[in-house]
Amino acid sequence: MTRPDGDSVTGSASSSPNSERLDLAQLGTMLRERRGKLSLRQAAAEAGVSFSTFTRIEAGAQPDLTSFTLLCAWLGVSPAEFFTSVAERQVAPIDEAIAHLASDPRLEPGAAIKIADVLRSMYDVLAKAPTQRQVVACHLRAASILRPGVPHRLNSVLGEMHEKLAALVAAGEL
8 A cells, every 4th residue: 555645554543553574595505504415305204294395495495384394393393493583653533544545546646635635724723732641540449359558569569660650661671
């Protein structure tokens, strides 16, 4: 999807900010190293995959799930070892709305840009800044049956936990 300003849009506001990519080069390298002096046919037979599948994956092709798990078992490594985290751009709700307008075939590109400008202006004026969200919330329904002094001690412990969590959130560590 492309926004009126020409930027491409990936993901959605509800998608996770990170995804993972399969490192096919590392898989191919490890297969070649593990195979050593074995022929491709011998290595494929040991791994439990076809010769052509082994050859394609060793050359960097995308494996199917069954072949991937069989090859990981043959290599003696966890499948997670081949996944690398890739940051994705998060799309703001206003950008997602504007992207939908840009893809509407009933609108001329100039009209979509004009509507997008009006929407962005309205959004900038009307959207409120994100509020400070509460880090911890706790309700003790059983407080009335606890021993005397326990609710007070729990309150101080939970208060300290809240302060530490709030500090971690503010520092961007959570």
